[in-house]
Amino acid sequence: MTTTKTCSEIGDFLSEYATWLWGCGATCIRLEKNVRRMAQTLGVEIDMGIMPTHIYATVWRHDRSDCYTVVRAMHKSAISFDVNTQLSKLSWDLADGRCDFEQARRMFEHIKQTPSANPWLVLLLASVANASFCRLFGGDAVAMLLVFVSTLCGFRVKQMMLADKVDVRIVFACSSFFSAVISAGGHLFSWGSTPEIALASSVLYLIPGIPYINSVSDMLDGHYICAYSRLMDGIVLTACLSLGLCCGLVVMSMKII
Amino acid sequence: MNILLQDGFFAAMAAVGFASISNPPRRAYPCCAILAAVGHALRYLLMNNHVVAVHIILASGIAAFAIGILAVRLALVAKCPAETCFFPALLPMIPGMYAYRTVEAFVLCLCHSDESTFIHYLYHFAYNGFTCSIIILGMVVGANIPIFLMKRMSFMATKMD
Numbered sequence: 001m002t003t004t005k006t007c008s009e010i011g012d013f014l015s016e017y018a019t020w021l022w023g024c025g026a027t028c029i030r031l032e033k034n035v036r037r038m039a040q041t042l043g044v045e046i047d048m049g050i051m052p053t054h055i056y057a058t059v060w061r062h063d064r065s066d067c068y069t070v071v072r073a074m075h076k077s078a079i080s081f082d083v084n085t086q087l088s089k090l091s092w093d094l095a096d097g098r099c100d101f102e103q104a105r106r107m108f109e110h111i112k113q114t115p116s117a118n119p120w121l122v123l124l125l126a127s128v129a130n131a132s133f134c135r136l137f138g139g140d141a142v143a144m145l146l147v148f149v150s151t152l153c154g155f156r157v158k159q160m161m162l163a164d165k166v167d168v169r170i171v172f173a174c175s176s177f178f179s180a181v182i183s184a185g186g187h188l189f190s191w192g193s194t195p196e197i198a199l200a201s202s203v204l205y206l207i208p209g210i211p212y213i214n215s216v217s218d219m220l221d222g223h224y225i226c227a228y229s230r231l232m233d234g235i236v237l238t239a240c241l242s243l244g245l246c247c248g249l250v251v252m253s254m255k256i257i
Numbered sequence: 258m259n260i261l262l263q264d265g266f267f268a269a270m271a272a273v274g275f276a277s278i279s280n281p282p283r284r285a286y287p288c289c290a291i292l293a294a295v296g297h298a299l300r301y302l303l304m305n306n307h308v309v310a311v312h313i314i315l316a317s318g319i320a321a322f323a324i325g326i327l328a329v330r331l332a333l334v335a336k337c338p339a340e341t342c343f344f345p346a347l348l349p350m351i352p353g354m355y356a357y358r359t360v361e362a363f364v365l366c367l368c369h370s371d372e373s374t375f376i377h378y379l380y381h382f383a384y385n386g387f388t389c390s391i392i393i394l395g396m397v398v399g400a401n402i403p404i405f406l407m408k409r410m411s412f413m414a415t416k417m418d
Contacts, residue, residue, distance in 0.1 A: 025279065029405075030338065033412050080280035081341040088338055088415035096416065122277045129274020132267040136297070137354055200357030207356075209348055210279060213340065216397040220405055242360045249364055 005101055007068035010042050011059035013105055015072045017087065018048065018055050020112065023075035024083040027214050028223040034091040038104075041095045052229035078116065078162075079210050086111045119159055126205050127151040134201040142192025143201075146183050150202040154179030158206075172240040173247075176203045180248025188252060203245050208237040261298050268297030268349040276345035285341050288331040292346035296324040300350060317350055317392045321399030328400070329407050332414035339411050343400050350396055355389035 014035050021031050028050050039046040039059065049056040053074055060067040077083075090111065094104045130151040131144040139147065158175040162168070183202035186195035211234035218227035272293030273286055281289070300320035303311040311319070328343035335342060362381035369375050404411045 026338075027340065030412065078280070079278075081285065081337065081344075082280045082282045085282050085285075085337040085341060085415060089336070089417065092413075092416040098417070117277060117280050125274040125277040127274070129271045129277075132270035132274065133349060133353065135267045136264065136271065136349055196357075197354070201353050204351060204353045204356075205275070205278075207348070207351055209275075209344060209351070212393065213344055213347070213397050213401065216394075217340070217401045217404070220398075220401055242363075245357075245360050246364050249361070 005042065007044060007059045007061065007066040010039070010044055010101070011046075011057060011068040011070045013101075013108070014039060014046060014059065015055055015057045015070045016075075017090075017108060018050075018057070019072050019075040020077075020108075021084065021087050022050070022055070023077040024087070025079035025081065025210050025214065026084050026087075027217040027221070028226050029217065029221040030084075030088065034088055037091050037095045041097075042101060050223060050226055052226055080114070080116065083111060083114050086114065123152065123155050123159065126155050130201060130205045133204055134197060137197045137201055139194045139197040139201065140192045143186065143194045143198035146186045146191065146195075146198040147202050150179040150182035150198075151205050153182055154203070155205060169236060169240045172206055172237050173244040176206055176241040176244025177248045177251075178244075179203050179205075180245045181252055184248060184252040203241055206237075206241045208234045211237070261301060264301045265294035265298040269294040271349040272345040275348045279344065281341045281345075282335075282337050284335050285337045288328070288335045288342040289345040292324050292327055292331065292342055293349050295327060296320045296346050297349050299323055313352070314388070314391050314395055317352075318395035318399040320350060321347060321396040322402060325400040325403035326407075329403050329411050329414075333410065336415060336417070338414055339404055347396055347400055350392075352389045352392045355385045355392065358385040359389055 017038070018031055018035050021034060031050065032048065035046060035048065044059050044061060046057060046059050054071055055074065056069070056071050058067065058069045087108075090104060090107055093099045093107070094101070099107060127148050131148040134144050134147040154175040157178050158171055161171040161174060179202040180199065183199045186192060186198045192198070211230045215227045215230035215234060218224075218230060269290035272289045276286060276289045297320070300313075300316045303316040303319060304313060324343050324346050325339075328339040328346070331342055332339040359382055362378045362385060365378040366375055366382055369378060
Protein backbone atom coordinates (compact mmCIF):
# COMPACT_ATOMS: atom_id res chain seq x y z
CA MET A 1 0.00 0.00 0.00
CA THR A 2 2.63 2.49 1.12
CA THR A 3 5.07 1.75 -1.69
CA THR A 4 2.56 2.78 -4.39
CA LYS A 5 2.15 6.27 -2.99
CA THR A 6 4.55 8.90 -4.20
CA CYS A 7 6.28 11.33 -1.87
CA SER A 8 4.32 14.19 -3.42
CA GLU A 9 0.99 12.57 -2.51
CA ILE A 10 2.14 11.82 1.02
CA GLY A 11 3.80 15.24 1.40
CA ASP A 12 0.69 17.08 0.25
CA PHE A 13 -1.49 15.14 2.67
CA LEU A 14 0.83 15.50 5.66
CA SER A 15 1.48 19.20 5.10
CA GLU A 16 -2.22 19.99 4.75
CA TYR A 17 -2.91 17.89 7.85
CA ALA A 18 -0.29 19.91 9.73
CA THR A 19 -1.75 23.27 8.67
CA TRP A 20 -5.22 22.19 9.83
CA LEU A 21 -3.89 20.90 13.13
CA TRP A 22 -2.17 24.26 13.70
CA GLY A 23 -5.33 26.13 12.70
CA CYS A 24 -7.50 24.34 15.24
CA GLY A 25 -5.14 25.28 18.08
CA ALA A 26 -2.69 22.40 18.49
CA THR A 27 0.77 22.89 19.96
CA CYS A 28 3.97 22.36 17.95
CA ILE A 29 4.92 19.22 19.89
CA ARG A 30 1.56 17.58 19.06
CA LEU A 31 1.84 18.65 15.43
CA GLU A 32 5.32 17.14 15.07
CA LYS A 33 4.46 13.91 16.88
CA ASN A 34 1.26 13.32 14.87
CA VAL A 35 2.88 14.02 11.50
CA ARG A 36 6.00 11.92 12.22
CA ARG A 37 3.82 9.05 13.45
CA MET A 38 1.95 9.00 10.13
CA ALA A 39 5.08 9.49 8.02
CA GLN A 40 6.77 6.52 9.72
CA THR A 41 3.74 4.33 8.99
CA LEU A 42 3.69 5.46 5.35
CA GLY A 43 7.35 4.48 4.99
CA VAL A 44 8.83 7.92 4.46
CA GLU A 45 11.06 10.32 6.36
CA ILE A 46 9.86 13.87 6.99
CA ASP A 47 11.49 17.03 8.24
CA MET A 48 9.43 20.10 8.96
CA GLY A 49 9.99 23.75 9.70
CA ILE A 50 7.04 25.17 11.60
CA MET A 51 6.60 28.91 11.25
CA PRO A 52 3.67 30.97 12.55
CA THR A 53 2.22 31.52 9.07
CA HIS A 54 3.69 28.68 6.98
CA ILE A 55 4.90 25.14 7.20
CA TYR A 56 7.89 23.82 5.23
CA ALA A 57 8.10 20.06 4.81
CA THR A 58 10.44 17.73 2.95
CA VAL A 59 9.42 14.11 2.49
CA TRP A 60 11.81 11.45 1.16
CA ARG A 61 12.16 7.71 0.87
CA HIS A 62 14.85 5.99 2.91
CA ASP A 63 16.68 4.95 -0.26
CA ARG A 64 16.45 8.53 -1.66
CA SER A 65 14.58 7.26 -4.73
CA ASP A 66 11.87 9.91 -4.31
CA CYS A 67 11.80 13.29 -2.62
CA TYR A 68 9.27 16.13 -2.32
CA THR A 69 9.37 19.57 -0.69
CA VAL A 70 6.27 21.63 0.01
CA VAL A 71 5.57 25.03 1.55
CA ARG A 72 2.02 25.59 2.70
CA ALA A 73 0.25 28.49 4.43
CA MET A 74 -1.26 27.72 7.83
CA HIS A 75 -5.00 27.17 7.78
CA LYS A 76 -6.88 30.01 9.47
CA SER A 77 -9.89 28.83 11.44
CA ALA A 78 -11.52 29.15 14.82
CA ILE A 79 -10.00 27.16 17.68
CA SER A 80 -11.64 23.74 17.80
CA PHE A 81 -10.53 21.06 20.21
CA ASP A 82 -13.02 18.72 18.56
CA VAL A 83 -11.11 18.93 15.26
CA ASN A 84 -7.82 18.67 17.18
CA THR A 85 -9.05 15.46 18.85
CA GLN A 86 -10.32 13.95 15.58
CA LEU A 87 -7.07 14.77 13.74
CA SER A 88 -4.99 13.26 16.54
CA LYS A 89 -7.14 10.14 16.49
CA LEU A 90 -6.71 9.94 12.70
CA SER A 91 -2.92 9.85 13.11
CA TRP A 92 -3.22 6.90 15.53
CA ASP A 93 -5.74 5.12 13.29
CA LEU A 94 -3.27 5.29 10.41
CA ALA A 95 -0.30 4.34 12.61
CA ASP A 96 -2.14 1.36 14.14
CA GLY A 97 -3.33 0.10 10.76
CA ARG A 98 -7.02 0.75 11.34
CA CYS A 99 -7.14 2.62 8.04
CA ASP A 100 -4.96 2.88 4.93
CA PHE A 101 -3.70 6.04 3.22
CA GLU A 102 -6.76 6.47 0.98
CA GLN A 103 -9.14 5.98 3.89
CA ALA A 104 -7.12 8.44 5.97
CA ARG A 105 -7.42 11.02 3.20
CA ARG A 106 -11.19 10.53 3.05
CA MET A 107 -11.45 10.75 6.84
CA PHE A 108 -9.41 13.95 6.75
CA GLU A 109 -11.82 15.48 4.20
CA HIS A 110 -14.69 14.45 6.48
CA ILE A 111 -13.03 16.01 9.56
CA LYS A 112 -12.61 19.27 7.63
CA GLN A 113 -16.40 19.47 7.38
CA THR A 114 -16.91 19.23 11.18
CA PRO A 115 -19.59 21.78 12.08
CA SER A 116 -18.96 24.23 14.89
CA ALA A 117 -21.09 24.15 18.04
CA ASN A 118 -24.52 25.80 18.13
CA PRO A 119 -23.71 29.54 18.52
CA TRP A 120 -26.78 30.22 20.69
CA LEU A 121 -25.84 27.45 23.10
CA VAL A 122 -22.25 28.73 23.26
CA LEU A 123 -23.59 32.25 23.89
CA LEU A 124 -25.71 31.03 26.80
CA LEU A 125 -22.98 28.83 28.29
CA ALA A 126 -20.35 31.57 28.03
CA SER A 127 -22.68 34.04 29.76
CA VAL A 128 -23.43 31.60 32.59
CA ALA A 129 -19.70 30.88 32.84
CA ASN A 130 -18.79 34.54 33.19
CA ALA A 131 -21.52 35.05 35.81
CA SER A 132 -20.01 32.11 37.76
CA PHE A 133 -16.62 33.74 37.33
CA CYS A 134 -18.02 36.89 38.95
CA ARG A 135 -19.25 34.77 41.88
CA LEU A 136 -15.75 33.31 42.31
CA PHE A 137 -14.38 36.85 42.74
CA GLY A 138 -16.94 37.48 45.49
CA GLY A 139 -19.67 39.15 43.43
CA ASP A 140 -23.26 39.12 44.76
CA ALA A 141 -26.41 38.00 42.88
CA VAL A 142 -26.94 41.46 41.32
CA ALA A 143 -23.36 41.52 40.07
CA MET A 144 -23.80 38.02 38.63
CA LEU A 145 -26.95 39.08 36.77
CA LEU A 146 -25.20 42.19 35.46
CA VAL A 147 -22.24 40.14 34.24
CA PHE A 148 -24.60 37.61 32.63
CA VAL A 149 -26.36 40.36 30.63
CA SER A 150 -23.16 42.21 29.69
CA THR A 151 -21.51 38.98 28.55
CA LEU A 152 -24.61 38.01 26.59
CA CYS A 153 -24.51 41.33 24.69
CA GLY A 154 -20.72 41.50 24.30
CA PHE A 155 -20.40 37.90 23.17
CA ARG A 156 -23.25 38.30 20.66
CA VAL A 157 -21.46 41.37 19.26
CA LYS A 158 -18.33 39.23 18.94
CA GLN A 159 -20.19 36.44 17.12
CA MET A 160 -21.90 38.86 14.71
CA MET A 161 -18.72 40.79 13.91
CA LEU A 162 -16.69 37.59 13.40
CA ALA A 163 -19.42 36.29 11.08
CA ASP A 164 -19.05 39.54 9.09
CA LYS A 165 -15.28 38.84 8.84
CA VAL A 166 -14.30 41.96 10.78
CA ASP A 167 -10.68 42.03 12.01
CA VAL A 168 -10.43 40.06 15.25
CA ARG A 169 -8.63 42.90 17.06
CA ILE A 170 -11.45 45.33 16.33
CA VAL A 171 -13.93 42.63 17.40
CA PHE A 172 -12.20 42.23 20.78
CA ALA A 173 -12.11 45.99 21.41
CA CYS A 174 -15.81 46.43 20.47
CA SER A 175 -17.06 43.43 22.47
CA SER A 176 -15.11 44.52 25.51
CA PHE A 177 -16.42 48.08 25.13
CA PHE A 178 -20.05 46.87 24.98
CA SER A 179 -19.66 44.60 28.01
CA ALA A 180 -17.85 47.28 30.03
CA VAL A 181 -20.46 49.95 29.28
CA ILE A 182 -23.37 47.66 30.25
CA SER A 183 -21.76 46.41 33.45
CA ALA A 184 -20.71 49.97 34.39
CA GLY A 185 -24.46 50.58 34.86
CA GLY A 186 -24.17 48.75 38.16
CA HIS A 187 -21.56 51.27 39.32
CA LEU A 188 -23.49 54.32 38.12
CA PHE A 189 -26.83 53.29 39.61
CA SER A 190 -25.27 51.61 42.68
CA TRP A 191 -26.87 48.25 41.99
CA GLY A 192 -25.86 45.60 44.50
CA SER A 193 -22.93 45.74 46.88
CA THR A 194 -20.15 44.62 44.50
CA PRO A 195 -20.46 46.68 41.28
CA GLU A 196 -16.67 46.85 40.88
CA ILE A 197 -16.42 43.06 40.71
CA ALA A 198 -19.17 43.01 38.08
CA LEU A 199 -17.24 45.53 36.00
CA ALA A 200 -13.96 43.65 36.40
CA SER A 201 -15.35 40.24 35.41
CA SER A 202 -17.59 41.44 32.57
CA VAL A 203 -14.78 41.33 29.96
CA LEU A 204 -12.95 38.22 31.13
CA TYR A 205 -14.69 35.91 28.63
CA LEU A 206 -12.43 37.57 26.02
CA ILE A 207 -9.11 36.57 27.66
CA PRO A 208 -7.17 34.71 24.91
CA GLY A 209 -6.12 31.76 27.06
CA ILE A 210 -5.19 29.31 24.31
CA PRO A 211 -2.47 31.50 22.69
CA TYR A 212 -0.85 31.98 26.13
CA ILE A 213 -0.98 28.29 27.02
CA ASN A 214 0.24 27.15 23.59
CA SER A 215 2.97 29.77 23.69
CA VAL A 216 4.41 28.30 26.89
CA SER A 217 4.09 24.77 25.52
CA ASP A 218 6.00 25.78 22.37
CA MET A 219 8.61 27.55 24.47
CA LEU A 220 9.16 24.42 26.62
CA ASP A 221 9.52 22.43 23.40
CA GLY A 222 12.10 24.84 21.96
CA HIS A 223 9.89 26.33 19.21
CA TYR A 224 10.77 29.88 20.21
CA ILE A 225 9.55 31.64 17.04
CA CYS A 226 6.11 30.03 17.29
CA ALA A 227 6.08 30.66 21.06
CA TYR A 228 6.87 34.35 20.50
CA SER A 229 4.26 34.62 17.75
CA ARG A 230 1.53 33.09 19.91
CA LEU A 231 2.57 35.22 22.89
CA MET A 232 2.32 38.36 20.76
CA ASP A 233 -1.10 37.24 19.48
CA GLY A 234 -2.25 36.90 23.09
CA ILE A 235 -0.74 40.23 24.14
CA VAL A 236 -2.26 42.11 21.19
CA LEU A 237 -5.73 40.68 21.88
CA THR A 238 -5.38 41.43 25.60
CA ALA A 239 -4.35 45.00 24.73
CA CYS A 240 -7.43 45.31 22.47
CA LEU A 241 -9.80 44.12 25.18
CA SER A 242 -8.10 46.48 27.65
CA LEU A 243 -8.57 49.31 25.16
CA GLY A 244 -12.29 48.53 24.93
CA LEU A 245 -12.53 48.42 28.73
CA CYS A 246 -10.65 51.75 29.06
CA CYS A 247 -12.94 53.41 26.50
CA GLY A 248 -15.98 52.00 28.33
CA LEU A 249 -14.74 53.42 31.63
CA VAL A 250 -14.01 56.81 30.10
CA VAL A 251 -17.33 57.00 28.20
CA MET A 252 -19.26 56.17 31.36
CA SER A 253 -17.15 58.75 33.29
CA MET A 254 -16.40 56.22 35.99
CA LYS A 255 -15.13 57.55 39.32
CA ILE A 256 -12.81 54.68 40.00
CA ILE A 257 -10.55 53.89 43.03
CA MET B 258 -16.33 22.87 53.70
CA ASN B 259 -19.46 24.52 52.33
CA ILE B 260 -17.41 27.41 50.94
CA LEU B 261 -14.99 24.94 49.38
CA LEU B 262 -17.84 23.07 47.65
CA GLN B 263 -19.37 26.33 46.44
CA ASP B 264 -15.99 27.42 45.12
CA GLY B 265 -15.59 24.15 43.25
CA PHE B 266 -19.15 24.26 41.89
CA PHE B 267 -18.88 27.75 40.41
CA ALA B 268 -15.41 27.00 39.02
CA ALA B 269 -16.87 23.92 37.29
CA MET B 270 -19.73 26.01 35.84
CA ALA B 271 -17.26 28.61 34.57
CA ALA B 272 -15.02 25.92 33.04
CA VAL B 273 -17.86 24.20 31.18
CA GLY B 274 -19.09 27.52 29.77
CA PHE B 275 -15.66 28.71 28.69
CA ALA B 276 -14.86 25.27 27.28
CA SER B 277 -17.81 25.56 24.90
CA ILE B 278 -16.13 28.57 23.23
CA SER B 279 -13.25 26.39 22.05
CA ASN B 280 -15.44 23.59 20.65
CA PRO B 281 -14.27 20.53 22.61
CA PRO B 282 -15.72 17.04 22.05
CA ARG B 283 -18.75 16.47 24.30
CA ARG B 284 -17.05 13.77 26.35
CA ALA B 285 -14.44 16.33 27.48
CA TYR B 286 -16.96 18.52 29.37
CA PRO B 287 -17.14 16.38 32.57
CA CYS B 288 -13.33 16.30 32.71
CA CYS B 289 -13.15 20.09 32.38
CA ALA B 290 -15.68 20.47 35.20
CA ILE B 291 -13.85 18.05 37.53
CA LEU B 292 -10.45 19.61 36.85
CA ALA B 293 -11.70 23.16 37.37
CA ALA B 294 -13.49 22.25 40.61
CA VAL B 295 -10.48 20.40 42.03
CA GLY B 296 -7.97 23.05 40.88
CA HIS B 297 -9.88 26.06 42.14
CA ALA B 298 -10.86 24.41 45.43
CA LEU B 299 -7.21 23.39 45.95
CA ARG B 300 -6.05 26.96 45.39
CA TYR B 301 -8.71 28.24 47.79
CA LEU B 302 -7.61 25.71 50.40
CA LEU B 303 -3.93 26.64 49.99
CA MET B 304 -4.69 30.34 50.36
CA ASN B 305 -7.25 30.11 53.17
CA ASN B 306 -6.11 27.71 55.86
CA HIS B 307 -4.94 28.04 59.44
CA VAL B 308 -1.67 26.14 58.99
CA VAL B 309 0.18 27.99 56.22
CA ALA B 310 -1.57 30.56 54.04
CA VAL B 311 0.18 30.31 50.67
CA HIS B 312 0.52 33.42 48.47
CA ILE B 313 -1.79 33.53 45.41
CA ILE B 314 1.17 33.22 42.98
CA LEU B 315 2.49 29.98 44.49
CA ALA B 316 -1.02 28.64 45.17
CA SER B 317 -2.03 29.19 41.53
CA GLY B 318 1.15 27.48 40.31
CA ILE B 319 0.61 24.45 42.56
CA ALA B 320 -3.10 24.19 41.63
CA ALA B 321 -2.26 24.47 37.91
CA PHE B 322 0.38 21.72 38.27
CA ALA B 323 -2.23 19.50 39.95
CA ILE B 324 -4.66 20.29 37.11
CA GLY B 325 -1.96 19.35 34.58
CA ILE B 326 -1.27 15.97 36.22
CA LEU B 327 -4.96 15.15 36.53
CA ALA B 328 -5.59 16.32 32.94
CA VAL B 329 -3.04 13.84 31.57
CA ARG B 330 -4.81 11.00 33.45
CA LEU B 331 -8.36 12.12 32.59
CA ALA B 332 -7.46 12.69 28.93
CA LEU B 333 -6.91 8.92 28.66
CA VAL B 334 -10.47 8.37 29.90
CA ALA B 335 -12.01 11.08 27.70
CA LYS B 336 -9.87 10.04 24.69
CA CYS B 337 -8.94 13.61 23.84
CA PRO B 338 -5.73 15.70 24.10
CA ALA B 339 -4.84 16.74 27.67
CA GLU B 340 -4.83 20.44 26.73
CA THR B 341 -8.53 20.13 25.78
CA CYS B 342 -9.27 19.27 29.41
CA PHE B 343 -6.92 21.59 31.27
CA PHE B 344 -7.33 24.79 29.27
CA PRO B 345 -10.92 25.53 30.43
CA ALA B 346 -10.03 24.38 33.95
CA LEU B 347 -7.33 27.06 34.20
CA LEU B 348 -9.61 29.93 33.18
CA PRO B 349 -11.47 30.25 36.51
CA MET B 350 -8.07 30.88 38.16
CA ILE B 351 -7.30 33.92 35.99
CA PRO B 352 -6.63 36.83 38.36
CA GLY B 353 -9.41 39.02 36.98
CA MET B 354 -9.40 41.61 39.75
CA TYR B 355 -5.64 42.18 39.37
CA ALA B 356 -6.10 42.54 35.61
CA TYR B 357 -8.95 45.01 36.05
CA ARG B 358 -7.03 47.09 38.60
CA THR B 359 -4.07 47.23 36.22
CA VAL B 360 -6.24 48.70 33.45
CA GLU B 361 -8.01 50.98 35.92
CA ALA B 362 -4.71 52.32 37.30
CA PHE B 363 -3.43 52.82 33.75
CA VAL B 364 -6.45 55.01 32.89
CA LEU B 365 -6.00 56.97 36.11
CA CYS B 366 -2.29 57.47 35.40
CA LEU B 367 -3.22 59.12 32.12
CA CYS B 368 -5.90 61.24 33.80
CA HIS B 369 -3.58 62.80 36.42
CA SER B 370 -0.58 65.01 35.73
CA ASP B 371 0.17 65.83 39.39
CA GLU B 372 3.39 63.97 40.22
CA SER B 373 2.45 62.35 43.53
CA THR B 374 -0.97 61.19 42.27
CA PHE B 375 0.60 59.91 39.04
CA ILE B 376 3.25 57.96 41.00
CA HIS B 377 0.53 56.55 43.26
CA TYR B 378 -1.44 55.15 40.31
CA LEU B 379 1.76 54.05 38.57
CA TYR B 380 2.52 52.00 41.69
CA HIS B 381 -0.98 50.41 41.48
CA PHE B 382 -0.45 49.76 37.77
CA ALA B 383 2.93 48.09 38.30
CA TYR B 384 1.95 46.11 41.41
CA ASN B 385 -1.26 44.69 39.91
CA GLY B 386 0.26 44.22 36.47
CA PHE B 387 3.30 42.31 37.78
CA THR B 388 1.22 40.16 40.11
CA CYS B 389 -1.30 39.35 37.38
CA SER B 390 1.41 38.49 34.82
CA ILE B 391 3.36 36.27 37.24
CA ILE B 392 0.19 34.42 38.30
CA ILE B 393 -0.74 33.71 34.67
CA LEU B 394 2.84 32.67 33.83
CA GLY B 395 2.97 30.36 36.86
CA MET B 396 -0.38 28.84 35.89
CA VAL B 397 0.44 28.09 32.26
CA VAL B 398 3.94 26.79 33.06
CA GLY B 399 2.59 24.69 35.95
CA ALA B 400 -0.14 23.13 33.81
CA ASN B 401 2.16 22.44 30.84
CA ILE B 402 5.00 20.79 32.79
CA PRO B 403 3.11 17.51 33.48
CA ILE B 404 2.47 17.10 29.73
CA PHE B 405 6.22 17.25 29.09
CA LEU B 406 7.05 15.07 32.12
CA MET B 407 4.56 12.40 31.01
CA LYS B 408 5.06 12.80 27.26
CA ARG B 409 4.29 9.19 26.37
CA MET B 410 0.99 9.16 28.22
CA SER B 411 0.03 12.69 27.10
CA PHE B 412 0.23 11.96 23.40
CA MET B 413 -1.43 8.53 23.52
CA ALA B 414 -4.77 9.81 24.79
CA THR B 415 -6.44 9.72 21.36
CA LYS B 416 -5.15 6.21 20.55
CA MET B 417 -8.02 3.71 20.48
CA ASP B 418 -7.40 0.39 22.25
